[in-house]
Amino acid sequence: MSGGGAGAGGLSAEDAEGAASRLASSSSPREAPTADRPGTAPTLRERVAARWRALTRRQIVFGVLGLAALLAIILGWRAVDMEAFHAWMQRLPALMVTGVVGVLPLVGFPVSALHLASGVRFPFWTGLFVVAVTTMFHHTAAWALVRALPERCFARLEPWRKKLAGAGHWEAAVLCSILPGMPYTVQLYLLPVMNVPLRLICLVSGTLHIVRASVTVILGNISADLTVGRVSALAAWYLLIVLVCGYTVKRMRRGLAAAREQTG
Secondary structure, three states, X not given: OHHHHHHHHOOOHHHHHHHHHHHHHHHXXXXXXOOOOOOOOOOHHHHHHHHHHHOOHHXXXXXXXXXXXXXXXXXXXXXXXXXXXXXXXXXXXXXXXHHHXXXXXXXXXXXXXXXXXXXXXXXHHHHHHHHHHHHHHHHHHHHHXXXXXXXXXXXXXXXXXXXXXXXXXXXXXXHHHHOOOOXXXXXXXXXXXXXXXXXXXXXXXXXXXXXXXXXXXXXXXXXXXXXXXXXXXXHHHHHHHHHHHHHHHHHHHHHHHHHHHHHO
């Protein structure tokens, strides 16, 4: 009798527990979906914040220095009499300019400044030809010096060599040509130290350096008559090179990391 009365006029224990759980779930506030949960895409603001947090201190410092250098160039460009500078460069013997461009990078002189001077001294295609010939000479001379000099002369390259640990000859040649922050002189001597064949060095590293140097040669060539259109086109070409190089470096670093994990 008592059991029948409970079933007709009241709730059973199971029904009471179910009603309580439904009431609790309906009264508790629902949590908004976040980007951390699987199946939800992060917003643009969250992606930008994640990229910013991923930047290293070194990358931030180099970025600030790069912006400061660009600002200094923009502000100081008009203070330089470019017509007089071009006229002075035109009076220099072409053979002497080519010899300077061919020798100084082997001892650490910044190659970009020399490529800029080539663009000022020669027409574009002649300047690019001078850069191509001297670049191939740089790689050949560095390869010969590595084999002629004692190994202790290149001991300072060991930290750079460790960064490319696990890379094959082709990967090393590509990375040495486009890896940010690696000085040109290091690139010249590191590949022969890693026993990369000279033919591959000239084919891969030499070609990539010539393509990158085209920006500097063009800048030197048009430096006396800069316009917004020319600067914009040059900036677009340089940005394209940077994006391609950055994507290539990222892909190759992932491949090297995977290879290192497989080999332990």
